[in-house]
Amino acid sequence: MGDVITGLGFDVLWKGSNWLRLLGGLLTALEISLFSVLISLAAGSLLGVLMSLNKKAIDIFSKLYLEIIRIMPQMVLLFIVYFGAARAWGLNFSPETASVIVFSLWGTAEMSDLVRGSLQSIPKAQYESSAALGMSTAKTYIYVIIPQMIRRTLPGTINLITRMIKTTSLVMMIGIVEVLKVGQQIIEANRKSSPNAAFGVFATIFLLYFLACWPISCLSRYLEKKAV
Amino acid sequence: MDKRELLSAEHVYKYFDGTPILQDINLKIKSGEVVVIIGPSGCGKSTLLRCLNGLEKIAEGKIELDGDMVDPASKEICRLRERIGMVFQSYELFPHKTILDNITLAPIKVQKRKRTEAEEEALKLLERIGLSAHKDKRPSQLSGGQKQRVAIARALIMHPELLLLDEITAALDPEMVREVLEVVLDLAKEGRTMLIVTHEMAFARAVADRIIFMDEGRIIEEGTPERIFEAPETERLQRFLDNMSF
Structure with a gap:
């Protein structure tokens, strides 16, 4: 058994404080995700509602914004905000701030499209039947439209959150020591003593990402069932 | 009981993109009266109903409910x-x-009634329409006829002075039409004021105090059910009635 663990390179995890370092890296990734997700959900919902109003100026802005974000790889966006903004305008963001900005820009774009789509899929007659019952626009949104919107956006939102968590692995490119970077450091440091560490470390990171994202998927399944 | 005038529409005009939908509509409904509007598809009868509770804006004219604009x-x-x-x-x-x-929902959130009181009345209404057993189900678990009866109960709990029914059986399978119309007939017996748009001619005849025939955005004829069905005055109504029966 010990041979298998060493052979697959899991032994490095018990050297020094490697476990703690990996968990610390995961925490960094999750921190960036958490801030980005919160900003994206709030800003994306707001923008989505605005987009569903079919106002021309908002449509042009949102179309442009969404297209740019979709076309641009997140890594390029990250470089522009971190390196580019510093050179062009002297905006020196910390790597963490730059990451949150980029992931929020991306998340807001995707979230707004989800919200717009779900709002537009709610039949106009739902607004009318609410109005016919004497509900104001605000009450119609609070009690009728938004609950249905949340139900319809839930699967897409959960998908977006897990994608954001996974994509935070890119932030190591601007010097943030998140879980993948920690993994690489551990592998590098033990290249001589445990040449097979790559498998063990990356397999562990896989497991860590899984443990971070799986509860979110479970939560969404639970919420969806509850909402039906 | 003195039958006071509850709803009045005077010289109502409505256009969609310049096309006239309603032209010079004049309509008065007395309290306790059941008025049925019939007419070919696209004649403006549903639009008229939607104008009466302000879901559609009118271009000209005046609509009043018991004196309130x-x-x-x-x-x-x-x-x-x-x-x-x-x-x-x-x-x-x-x-x-x-x-x-x-x-x-509406009695609690709009009329600010107590939940217990609203639920008590809702349960009574559900019993009346024969759906007490379904109170905890979702709409998707009900048949069309059941859903429509719930929609009627949802309107009734607000204690409306006037009830507008917009082709409420048009989307139903034939075998479910009856259960819905029976509820409406029951409401008519109770003396409710209703304005009904329908394609069910036998029902119109049974439920109406007065029938209005509309075509191309205008009121063409109105009168008692007997008068409308047995002695149509205009050729348009005659043709419409001929088309409605085999």
Whole structure:
């Protein structure tokens, strides 16, 4: 058994404080995700509602914004905000701030499209039947439209959150020591003593990402069932 | 009982993109009266109904409910709509709420009634329409006829002075039409004021105190059911009635 663990390179995890370092890296990734997700959900919902109003100026802005974000790889966006903004305008963001900005820009774009789509899929007659019952626009949104919107956006939102968590692995490119970077450091440091560490470390990171994202998927399944 | 005038529409005009939909509509409904509007598809009868509770804006004319102006731009429109119940062709129950919550939402949130009191009345209404056993189900678990009966209960709990029924059986399978219309006949017996748009001629005849025939955005004829069905005065009504029967 010990041979298998060493052979697959899991032994490095018990050297020094490697476990703690990996968990610390995961925490960094999750921190960036958490801030980005919160900003994206709030800003994306707001923008989505605005987009569903079919106002021309908002449509042009949102179309442009969404297209740019979709076309641009997140890594390029990250470089522009971190390196580019510093050179062009002297905006020196910390790597963490730059990451949150980029992931929020991306998340807001995707979230707004989800919200717009779900709002537009709610039949106009739902607004009318609410109005016919004497509900104001605000009450119609609070009690009728938004609950249905949340139900319809839930699967897409959960998908977006897990994608954001996974994509935070890119932030190591601007010097943030998140879980993948920690993994690489551990592998590098033990290249001589445990040449097979790559498998063990990356397999562990896989497991860590899984443990971070799986509860979110479970939560969404639970919420969806509850909402039906 | 003195039959006072509850609703009046005077010289109402309405256009969609310049096309006239309603032209010089004059309509008066007395309290306790059941008025049925018939007419070919696209004649403007549904639009007229939607104008009466301010879901559509009118271009000209005046609509009043018991002396209060119906104006969708006014702040009072929500108050007014509480007094005018409306049931739609496609039921439009709230899919995320149970049957009971569908009925109690507006009385609790709009009329600020106590939940216990609203639920008590909702249960009575559900019993009356024979759906007590379904109170905790979602709309998606009900048949079309059941959903439409719930929609009627949802309108009734607001204690509206006037009930607008917009082709409420048009989306139903034939075998479900009867269960819905029986509820409406029952309401008519109770002395409710209703304005009904329907394609069910036998029902129109049975339920109406007065029938209005519309075509191309105008009121062409109106009269008692007997008069309308047995002695149509205009060729257009004659032709319409001929088309409605085999």
